[in-house]
Amino acid sequence: MIYDLVITNIGQLLLPDQGPLKGGAMKQLAVEKQRALGIKDGRFAWIGSHEEGASLPAREKVDAEGKVVSPGLVDPHTHLVFGGSREGEMVLKQAGVPYLDILKQGGGILSTVKSTREETEAELFDKAKKHVRQMAAHGVTTLEAKSGYGLDRETEWKQLKVVKHLNEQGDIDIVSTFLGPHAIPLEYKGKSDAFLEEMIAMLPEIKKQNLAVFTDIFCETGVFTIEQSKHFMEASHQLGFQTKIHADEIDSLGGTELAAGLGAVSADHLVAASKQGIKQLAEGETTAVLLPGTTFYLGKDTYADARSMIDQGAAVALATDFNPGSCVTHNLQMIMSLAALKMKMTPEEIWNAVTVNASHAIGQKAGRIVKGKPADFVLWDVPNYQYIPYHYAANHAKMVWKNGRKVYERMDADVF
Numbered sequence: 448m449i450y451d452l453v454i455t456n457i458g459q460l461l462l463p464d465q466g467p468l469k470g471g472a473m474k475q476l477a478v479e480k481q482r483a484l485g486i487k488d489g490r491f492a493w494i495g496s497h498e499e500g501a502s503l504p505a506r507e508k509v510d511a512e513g514k515v516v517s518p519g520l521v522d523p524h525t526h527l528v529f530g531g532s533r534e535g536e537m538v539l540k541q542a543g544v545p546y547l548d549i550l551k552q553g554g555g556i557l558s559t560v561k562s563t564r565e566e567t568e569a570e571l572f573d574k575a576k577k578h579v580r581q582m583a584a585h586g587v588t589t590l591e592a593k594s595g596y597g598l599d600r601e602t603e604w605k606q607l608k609v610v611k612h613l614n615e616q617g618d619i620d621i622v623s624t625f626l627g628p629h630a631i632p633l634e635y636k637g638k639s640d641a642f643l644e645e646m647i648a649m650l651p652e653i654k655k656q657n658l659a660v661f662t663d664i665f666c667e668t669g670v671f672t673i674e675q676s677k678h679f680m681e682a683s684h685q686l687g688f689q690t691k692i693h694a695d696e697i698d699s700l701g702g703t704e705l706a707a708g709l710g711a712v713s714a715d716h717l718v719a720a721s722k723q724g725i726k727q728l729a730e731g732e733t734t735a736v737l738l739p740g741t742t743f744y745l746g747k748d749t750y751a752d753a754r755s756m757i758d759q760g761a762a763v764a765l766a767t768d769f770n771p772g773s774c775v776t777h778n779l780q781m782i783m784s785l786a787a788l789k790m791k792m793t794p795e796e797i798w799n800a801v802t803v804n805a806s807h808a809i810g811q812k813a814g815r816i817v818k819g820k821p822a823d824f825v826l827w828d829v830p831n832y833q834y835i836p837y838h839y840a841a842n843h844a845k846m847v848w849k850n851g852r853k854v855y856e857r858m859d860a861d862v863f
C-alpha cells in the first residue's frame with residue numbers, strides 16, 4: 448500500500464484515552480516517543496515507530512523534527528456567528544462605566560443583536576468563515592457554534608443557516624447549538640416568559656430541518672431563571688434535542704445542579720457553581736465546560752474551581768467562548784495557559800480537556816489518534832506537550848490536518 452501521507456520523527460505523540468475522562472482519569476495521558484503516522488483516504492491507517500515509518504511508501508512525507516503531534520483540538524463553546532464588533536466599549540469599561548449603562552446606551556449584547564439582524568446571511572457567513580480559518584490555524588479541527596444574537600425567529604434562523612453552510616462547505620466540523628434564549632430582546636422587556644415561548648415554538652422546525660443538535664439557555668440573574676431554564680430544557684428533551692446551559696457564571700443560582708439533574712450534555716461557565724453542584728457533576732454524566740478566557744477578559748479574579756471539580760471526580764473540558772463581548776480570541780492554546788495559571792490544571796488534564804472531553808461535550812468522537820478514525824491532527828513547533836500551556840498567547844501550531852488534508856501551514860518569513 449502507498450500511504451497518502453506519512454509523518455516521521457515525531458518526538459512525542461499524544462494519545463488521549465477514550466472520553467469522557469472523569470476526575471483522576473484526566474491525569475492520564477499516553478505519550479509515545481519517536482513515533483510515525485501513516486494516513487490513507489483521510490484516516491489514520493498506521494501508527495508505529497519512526498524507523499518503520501521512514502521506510503513506508505508514501506506520496507508525501509513530513510519530518511516532524513522531533514516535535515509534538517496531538518489530535519486536532521476541539522473547541523466546545525463558541526458564539527461564532529455575529530454581526531459588528533464592540534472594540535469601542537473597551538475605553539468605556541476602562542473608565543468604569545457599568546455594563547448596564549453601556550447596555551442602556553445601546554451597547555453590549557444588544558448592539559451585537561442589532562448588527563446581526565442588519566447584516567445579510569452572506570455577510571455573516573464570510574465573517575464567520577474567517578473566524579473558523581483562524582481557529583483552524585490555532586489547531587482546532589472541530590468546534591461548536593451557537594446562535595443567540597438574533598433573539599427573533601428570522602435572525603436566529605439566519606445564524607443557524609450560516610453554521611449549517613459553514614459545516615457543509617468547509618473542512619472543519621462545526622456542531623450547531625440553538626441558543627435562542629441568550630438574552631431578552633428590547634421588544635420583550637419585562638416579558639421574558641412570552642419571549643421564551645416564542646423561542647420554544649421554533650424548536651420543532653429546527654429539529655425537522657436538522658439545524659441544531661443542542662439547545663442552550665443563559666441562566667443568570669436578570670436573564671432566565673432556574674424555572675424558565677428547566678422548562679426550556681425539558682421542552683428541548685421532549686423534541687429530541689440534547690441540552691447545554693450557561694450556568695452559575697456570576698450568581699450561584701443552581702444551574703449546575705439543574706444540568707446534572709436533567710442529564711444535560713454540558714454545563715458551561717460554572718464560576719459560581721456550588722459544592723452540591725460540583726458533587727452532582729461528579730456523580731452524573733454532564734461535562735463541565737470551563738471558560739477561563741471569559742473570566743480573564745472580563746477582568747475578574749475568581750475563576751471556576753476546576754481543581755475541586757476534577758478532584759471530586761467530574762469531567763472537565765475547556766473552550767474559548769469566542770464571542771464579540773466577553774472573550775475575543777480564536778486561540779484555544781491561550782485558554783490552555785489560563786487553565787494552568789489560573790485554575791491549576793496539570794498539562795495532562797489540560798490536553799484531555801481540549802481533546803476527548805471537549806469532544807464528548809459536543810457529542811462527537813473526535814480528539815483522538817486511533818487507527819481507522821479521521822486523521823485530524825496537529826504538528827506543534829514545541830519540544831514537549833507541557834510547553835504549550837507554559838509559553839502563553841503564542842500560536843505554536845506548525846501544520847494542521849483535517850480528514851488527512853492540510854488546512855494550515857505556518858509560513859516563516861526568512862529574515863535571518
Ligand SMILES: [Zn+2]
Binds near residue numbers: 524526693
Ligand atoms: Zn457562551
